[in-house]
Amino acid sequence: MNKPLPEDPMMRDLIKMARRHQMTRRAALAGAGATAATLALAACAPGGSTGEALTPAADLSDSEKTLIWHNWSLYMDEDDNGKYPTLEKFTAQTGIEVEYKIEIDDNDSYFSKVQKQLAKGQDIGADVACPTEWMAARWVNLGYTQQFDLANIPNHKNLAPAYNNPAYDPDRSRAIPYQGILAGITYNKAEYKKATGKDSPTSLEDLWDPALKGRVGVLSEMRDTIGLILLANGIDITSESSLTEDAFMNAIDFFAGKVADGQISKIKGNSYSEDLENGDTIAAIAWSGDTVQLNLSAETEKYGFFIPESGTTISADCFVTPMGATHKRNVEELINYYYDPKVAAELAAWVNYVTPVVGAQEEAVKIDPALAENQLIFPSEDFMKNAHGFRSLTGEESVKFSKAFQDVMLGA
Amino acid sequence: MAFAAFSHGGGGAKQAAPASKGNGRVALLLLLPGLLYLAIFFIAPLFSLIATSLQTMDISSGFPVYNYGFEVANYVNVVSQYGPQIFRSFFYALIATVAALIISYPLAYFIGVKARRWPLMQGLMLTLVIAPFFISFLLRTFAWKQIFSNESWIVGALQSIGFLTPDQYLVGTPFMVIFGLTYNFIPFMTLPLYTTLERLDVRYLEAGADLYANPRKTFMKVTLPLSMPGIVSGTLLTFIPIAGDYVNASGLFLGSTETSMLGNVVESKFLKSYEYPTASALSVILMGAILLLVTLYVRKSGTDDLL
Numbered sequence: 134m135n136k137p138l139p140e141d142p143m144m145r146d147l148i149k150m151a152r153r154h155q156m157t158r159r160a161a162l163a164g165a166g167a168t169a170a171t172l173a174l175a176a177c178a179p180g181g182s183t184g185e186a187l188t189p190a191a192d193l194s195d196s197e198k199t200l201i202w203h204n205w206s207l208y209m210d211e212d213d214n215g216k217y218p219t220l221e222k223f224t225a226q227t228g229i230e231v232e233y234k235i236e237i238d239d240n241d242s243y244f245s246k247v248q249k250q251l252a253k254g255q256d257i258g259a260d261v262a263c264p265t266e267w268m269a270a271r272w273v274n275l276g277y278t279q280q281f282d283l284a285n286i287p288n289h290k291n292l293a294p295a296y297n298n299p300a301y302d303p304d305r306s307r308a309i310p311y312q313g314i315l316a317g318i319t320y321n322k323a324e325y326k327k328a329t330g331k332d333s334p335t336s337l338e339d340l341w342d343p344a345l346k347g348r349v350g351v352l353s354e355m356r357d358t359i360g361l362i363l364l365a366n367g368i369d370i371t372s373e374s375s376l377t378e379d380a381f382m383n384a385i386d387f388f389a390g391k392v393a394d395g396q397i398s399k400i401k402g403n404s405y406s407e408d409l410e411n412g413d414t415i416a417a418i419a420w421s422g423d424t425v426q427l428n429l430s431a432e433t434e435k436y437g438f439f440i441p442e443s444g445t446t447i448s449a450d451c452f453v454t455p456m457g458a459t460h461k462r463n464v465e466e467l468i469n470y471y472y473d474p475k476v477a478a479e480l481a482a483w484v485n486y487v488t489p490v491v492g493a494q495e496e497a498v499k500i501d502p503a504l505a506e507n508q509l510i511f512p513s514e515d516f517m518k519n520a521h522g523f524r525s526l527t528g529e530e531s532v533k534f535s536k537a538f539q540d541v542m543l544g545a
Numbered sequence: 546m547a548f549a550a551f552s553h554g555g556g557g558a559k560q561a562a563p564a565s566k567g568n569g570r571v572a573l574l575l576l577l578p579g580l581l582y583l584a585i586f587f588i589a590p591l592f593s594l595i596a597t598s599l600q601t602m603d604i605s606s607g608f609p610v611y612n613y614g615f616e617v618a619n620y621v622n623v624v625s626q627y628g629p630q631i632f633r634s635f636f637y638a639l640i641a642t643v644a645a646l647i648i649s650y651p652l653a654y655f656i657g658v659k660a661r662r663w664p665l666m667q668g669l670m671l672t673l674v675i676a677p678f679f680i681s682f683l684l685r686t687f688a689w690k691q692i693f694s695n696e697s698w699i700v701g702a703l704q705s706i707g708f709l710t711p712d713q714y715l716v717g718t719p720f721m722v723i724f725g726l727t728y729n730f731i732p733f734m735t736l737p738l739y740t741t742l743e744r745l746d747v748r749y750l751e752a753g754a755d756l757y758a759n760p761r762k763t764f765m766k767v768t769l770p771l772s773m774p775g776i777v778s779g780t781l782l783t784f785i786p787i788a789g790d791y792v793n794a795s796g797l798f799l800g801s802t803e804t805s806m807l808g809n810v811v812e813s814k815f816l817k818s819y820e821y822p823t824a825s826a827l828s829v830i831l832m833g834a835i836l837l838l839v840t841l842y843v844r845k846s847g848t849d850d851l852l
Contacts, residue, residue, distance in 0.1 A: 241816055241817050241819075242816055245815075245816060245819075346712060347695075347712055347714065348695075392802050393802075395712075398717065398801070399796070400796060400802070401796070401797065404797060411691070411694055411695075411696055412694075412695065412696040413694060413695045413696070413716075528604050528609060529604045532602075532604060532609050532818065532819070532820070535817065535818045535819075536818045536820065539813045539814075539817050539818045541802070542796065542802055542805075542813065543627075543630065543802065543805040543809060543810055543813055544629075544630075544801075544802035544803050544804075544805050545626060545627055545629070545630065545805070545810070
């Protein structure tokens with residue numbers, strides 16, 4: 134922590150922010166420890182409190198060659214027999230049995246399910262889970278996660294630079310990206326042309342075309358939907374000085390207006406793809422990988438994906454190991470395995486999200502040259518220049534912003 | 546209490562012979578498991594709910610931490626901010642209950658009175674009323690969403706005859722939500738109505754006719770009062786769950802941002818924005834309002850039999 138700050142102003146900001154997070158956490162601990170009564174009360178508060186700093190559970194990896202992995206649906210290569218080829222190869226190579234469980238449906242609901250055990254440093258039934266970056270950041274900031282020994286993950290060097298140095302985990306030793314996710318606009322090519330007369334949208338503004346009234350969908354993920362609107366408003370969502378509460382609330386007002394006047398008809402999570410498929414929406418703010426899946430199931434290039442020039446949000450689902458997990462060393466082997474470009478390419482060919490592993494594209498060419506050219510899986514540098522990560526929010530901001538966003542969805 | 550309305554015939558307890566002293570102790574002993582159950586599974590959570598609804602929020606640690614306090618302002622904030630949603634819940638519940646009653650009464654009458662001569666058909670019809678329950682509540686509701694989706698022929702037809710304008714759709718409207726609520730809770734209305742009407746003595750109707758009452762008057766003076774226990778328990782069994790329902794009005798099913806009910810606000814506060822005190826305060830308000838309305842309703846409509 135005593136290293137001098139780097140020259141690059143953005144990096145400086147990020148590192149300063151990371152330090153501030155640690156400071157507030159320490160201050161909070163001191164405060165909480167002040168009276169036993171506060172601590173006792175805080176411990177039973179459902180909101181979760183930090184209490185005492187947690188210590189990692191003893192690592193049993195040497196004697197137990199197993200690990201349990203909690204992940205999202207459709208997020209692992211799967212053959213016709215319902216088996217996971219890359220995981221089977223991992224077991225063959227290392228002797229570590231992986232119990233792969235599809236447990237995460239939504240960041241918030243998953244968090245509320247495991248939060249009590251996390252806060253006490255107990256085992257949540259998973260040695261590794263993959264929440265989305267902002268949620269992973271919350272886990273890390275609250276001290277719920279173990280630190281990986283990067284020496285055990287030599288392939289860590291393959292992490293794409295775009296994911297380096299997040300504010301909450303500067304050396305990526307606690308939250309390591311599994312897959313990257315870009316948000317943009319997915320549109321039904323034929324219907325879009327019919328409604329607006331244009332071939333494809335050219336900016337976020339095009340979603341507000343009166344011709345599309347009632348046929349526009351957005352994601353219920355605040356950071357993606359509001360993030361895109363903020364970027365269109367010229368706000369730099371990575372910076373604390375640009376993305377202020379005022380800027381955020383302006384974007385919320387704009388969003389609420391579009392919902393109230395009926396321009397936006399659907400605000401959905403994972404299920405938004407159904408609306409695109411049954412025609413309820415013509416264009417929607419959506420995740421890149423799903424567009425590939427939609428086209429695969431439509432068996433034609435029915436849907437286009439467009440990234441506004443004003444920018445898009447990039448995020449990642451990250452490997453994190455809770456304090457109570459007892460197989461950290463095995464998890465490190467697992468991460469190392471998925472950071473092998475060859476394996477990453479094999480996985481990307483199936484899940485169709487942005488792989489965070491450098492070198493995977495070269496390996497993908499060997500599997501299928503068309504795959505390697507897919508901008509949504511292997512975005513070019515130009516493509517990535519437009520991608521920004523939503524800055525991490527303080528606790529107060531997080532509650533305020535999320536309430537404002539949820540209230541729009543409730544019509545309140 | 547209102548709960549008495551659910552038991553038909555009422556007054557059963559009153560008829561029990563006065564117990565001797567020894568019996569009283571045994572009765573108390575037998576009652577104990579029930580009382581313990583109530584204390585553990587009803588009263589304790591209720592206290593916890595009320596305590597949570599009065600919590601204060603502390604955000605200084607970088608993550609919301611709730612401390613026990615006496616923040617009555619939580620209630621004031623909730624009512625002032627989510628008043629429309631609270632009002633909407635009860636309004637939708639009222640309309641859906643009345644609609645369910647209007648649909649269920651003739652149905653229950655037919656099955657319970659007219660179909661008496663054919664027991665097989667009676668059984669079959671009852672099965673048909675319950676049949677939708679063999680399919681998950683969520684799937685049934687979702688199926689309606691598909692049937693009335695924007696691209697469906699029904700919406701197309703309604704638009705072409707000018708019932709809807711070209712940019713008007715059904716899913717997401719209050720009509721659709723009330724439709725879903727009514728549909729989903731109709732069996733709760735039909736079954737209690739059926740059980741009372743099934744025991745209706747048709748000789749009363751003949752007597753009414755013999756005394757020169759027209760069918761309408763017979764219905765108003767004989768059938769309706771005799772089926773009152775079924776109506777009261779049916780309306781309660783539908784109204785109470787409808788007021789707290791959060792599936793039909795959710796944007797994922799038949800609703801939209803315009804139709805959020807109280808249950809949707811509670812869900813969002815508990816699971817999305819972690820405002821536990823707000824969610825708890827709303828739950829307490831919902832419970833209190835239902836208890837009040839139901840008590841008033843049973844007092845007003847109930848005969849001595851019911852209370």
